Amino acid sequence: MRLTDLPGTTSFRLALLFLLLFGTASLLLFGFLYHETNGYLMRMADDWLQREQVGFAQMDEAAFFDRLRAHVIADSAAERPFSLFDASGHRIAGNLLGVSPNLVVSAPLDRPFDFAVVTNGQTLDYRGMIHRGPLGNLLLIAQSASGADRFDAVLIHALLVGGAVTGLLGLFGAAIAGADAVRRIDAVTDATQRIVAGDLSQRLPVHGRTGDLDRLVHVINGMLDEIERLIQEVKGVCDSIAHDLRTPLTRLLAGLERARRRARSTEDFATAIEDASVETRAVLRTFSAMLRISEVESGARRAGFKSVDLAQVVTDVVEFYEPLADEKGISLVWQPDGMTATLPGDPSLLFEAVGNLIDNAIKFTPSGGHVEVGILSDPRCIGVEVSDTGPGIPIEERNAVSRRFYRLEQSRNAPGTGLGLALVSAVARLHGMDLVITDANPGCRITLVRTTSEQPDGI
Amino acid sequence: MARILVVEDDTQTANEITAALGDHGFAADAASTGREGLLKAAAEPYDAIVLDRMLPGGLDGLGVLTALRAAGIEAPVLILSALSAVDERVRGLRAGGDDYMTKPFDFLELTARLDILLRRHAGPQRETVLRVGRLEMDLLKHTVHLAGKPVDLLPREFRLLEYLMRHPGQVVTRTMLFEEVWNYHYAEPTNVIDVHVSKLRRKLDPDNNRPMIHTVRGAGYMLRAPD
Numbered sequence: 001m002r003l004t005d006l007p008g009t010t011s012f013r014l015a016l017l018f019l020l021l022f023g024t025a026s027l028l029l030f031g032f033l034y035h036e037t038n039g040y041l042m043r044m045a046d047d048w049l050q051r052e053q054v055g056f057a058q059m060d061e062a063a064f065f066d067r068l069r070a071h072v073i074a075d076s077a078a079e080r081p082f083s084l085f086d087a088s089g090h091r092i093a094g095n096l097l098g099v100s101p102n103l104v105v106s107a108p109l110d111r112p113f114d115f116a117v118v119t120n121g122q123t124l125d126y127r128g129m130i131h132r133g134p135l136g137n138l139l140l141i142a143q144s145a146s147g148a149d150r151f152d153a154v155l156i157h158a159l160l161v162g163g164a165v166t167g168l169l170g171l172f173g174a175a176i177a178g179a180d181a182v183r184r185i186d187a188v189t190d191a192t193q194r195i196v197a198g199d200l201s202q203r204l205p206v207h208g209r210t211g212d213l214d215r216l217v218h219v220i221n222g223m224l225d226e227i228e229r230l231i232q233e234v235k236g237v238c239d240s241i242a243h244d245l246r247t248p249l250t251r252l253l254a255g256l257e258r259a260r261r262r263a264r265s266t267e268d269f270a271t272a273i274e275d276a277s278v279e280t281r282a283v284l285r286t287f288s289a290m291l292r293i294s295e296v297e298s299g300a301r302r303a304g305f306k307s308v309d310l311a312q313v314v315t316d317v318v319e320f321y322e323p324l325a326d327e328k329g330i331s332l333v334w335q336p337d338g339m340t341a342t343l344p345g346d347p348s349l350l351f352e353a354v355g356n357l358i359d360n361a362i363k364f365t366p367s368g369g370h371v372e373v374g375i376l377s378d379p380r381c382i383g384v385e386v387s388d389t390g391p392g393i394p395i396e397e398r399n400a401v402s403r404r405f406y407r408l409e410q411s412r413n414a415p416g417t418g419l420g421l422a423l424v425s426a427v428a429r430l431h432g433m434d435l436v437i438t439d440a441n442p443g444c445r446i447t448l449v450r451t452t453s454e455q456p457d458g459i
Numbered sequence: 460m461a462r463i464l465v466v467e468d469d470t471q472t473a474n475e476i477t478a479a480l481g482d483h484g485f486a487a488d489a490a491s492t493g494r495e496g497l498l499k500a501a502a503e504p505y506d507a508i509v510l511d512r513m514l515p516g517g518l519d520g521l522g523v524l525t526a527l528r529a530a531g532i533e534a535p536v537l538i539l540s541a542l543s544a545v546d547e548r549v550r551g552l553r554a555g556g557d558d559y560m561t562k563p564f565d566f567l568e569l570t571a572r573l574d575i576l577l578r579r580h581a582g583p584q585r586e587t588v589l590r591v592g593r594l595e596m597d598l599l600k601h602t603v604h605l606a607g608k609p610v611d612l613l614p615r616e617f618r619l620l621e622y623l624m625r626h627p628g629q630v631v632t633r634t635m636l637f638e639e640v641w642n643y644h645y646a647e648p649t650n651v652i653d654v655h656v657s658k659l660r661r662k663l664d665p666d667n668n669r670p671m672i673h674t675v676r677g678a679g680y681m682l683r684a685p686d
Contacts, residue, residue, distance in 0.1 A: 277677065284563055304549070319615060320641060323654040348644040355649070 005182050012178030019170035023163065030159050034152070041148045042127070046112045048080075049129040052141045053110055061134040068093065068139070078144070081126075085138045096126075096142055104130065104138055114145070125149065184213060200228045241290070244418065245283060252279040289419040296426040301346050308350060310341040310384055311375050317354045318373055321362065329367040332358070334374075341377035341384075343450060345431050353427040356420045357386040357446050364390035365443070376449060383433060383449030387440040398437040424448070461506040461577050463487045466496030466523060467539070468514050476509060479566035485573070493518030497526055505534050507576055509569070512540035512551065521554050528555040535576040539564065548644070567678035571630040578626065589624040592684025594663070594671065596624055605663060615640065616659050623672065623682035632679035656680055 083094025089101025128142030259272030325332040361371040369389035376383040433450040467473040480487035490496035512520040535557040593606040
């Protein structure tokens, strides 16, 4: 990670944006506080000036001078100085010095006003009021504004210090958040590059379970699992196709070669051609089955989905396979009990899937056994299950049997393309169902089940 | 001799189809584009048309079909398609197609279906009693008699026999039986049909001396009155 990457990260920019918003809000709040407090102080000063003026106005001459003298003595610091001027504006008495005669003469009577006085090279601000006293003298009542000035200074100081601390902390936080984001994105980028380079077993790094980046990473890792599975499957299928088709094609070629060497009569040739047709048909059938599985897996048939009663489909399948079971001396058990299990689906594909399950069950169950078909239908799940009294499927091979071309050792020589359960599994997935294999003791039970809250995965 | 027009862009496939149709006793012509097919169909009266769903050059199978029907050409049309989705089939049939087959297909299946299409097109069947040799089926009473003696059939066996009796002397494939009698569309014909047919065969000919349902090797079945 480089420091120059920092300003580009979303976390850093977000943190800066919040810092800016917070700063602006604080500034506005400070401004408002300053305005309100200043106004309040001003009103307080004016009230006091007014009260004093009214007090002086009601006094006789002796009381006026007594009050003036007493105040000047008490207010030695000249916080609230009083001075008396003659009609031309020259000071007669009082503790406010340096006021220009001009100001005194020109100021309005009995109304507050602001003024400044320069003493010892220092400018002092005052708020004051002129009152015409006895003998035509002018009385200046004033209050120093230094309190308000000090308040302003404290406020600005607080604003500066607070702003600096907030700004520094904010920048620091933004840098930490940005650095964290950069570090994690770097890790994800590295992992992704390794995956692009061909290492499909790599997964993106995860820190926790809840963060937004982690949620995304979890989804992407899930996608990578699926891609890896699919690629493995494609590899497996290619190998299996090569392997499974080599046998019939070799037989086909051998038959044709033999006919060329040995056949003498028209009948010999006819037999050879018939044998070749049978082999070719088997190869074609395998290809069709593969094409059908890909077609089902592509999900295109979901467009033609309609509401299907699984119980009705099962009834039809059972009726279809009953003679076959009879012929093998197997009892095919199905009690519909007037149940219905409706789901959106493709009736022909469901028929084929359930048919394949029953066909397999009949194929692997010895004579005298039975095959039982049932429907699952409750508010939570819908499904169909087929159990038999055959040899069952070993637990370690249960995941593999629904793979294309996979065959159990014991059924290596049984007729079929080795694609039946792969097709069933594809049809099940298309309908949002899971294929579950369990023990029926003896035999095996295969269940296609769909939990109703779950939608079939989208395309 | 029935005349069939084959509209198929792949020359080799077209040659194989016309050859198979010729061997079956049809006179077959080929057209390699939708436009050519349309012109030929308009110029000469064909008894049936085999139409590829995917054709190059703008006018595809469904377009040709729609144009044919708009032009008042009512010959039965069998659509060949690599697309087997149910809604594809429905679209094909809705556009005026009479049957739909998915590639790869069996030539015997194709000729068998054409036979049925030509027969069906010759006129609708409104009989209430079907007769083939000494076999008699009453569609209203749901009874079957063989040489005057009642034959006891399960409902599905009855429909199986009805379909065979409606097409006596014609090859009926397993796929056709499955679609017509069981009403499901199966890409791959299943041998379980054979078990149903042999049960029916035993009921019609318990002593196995006057067979009526014959197996046609590699294709399907044919119902024929014993000689």
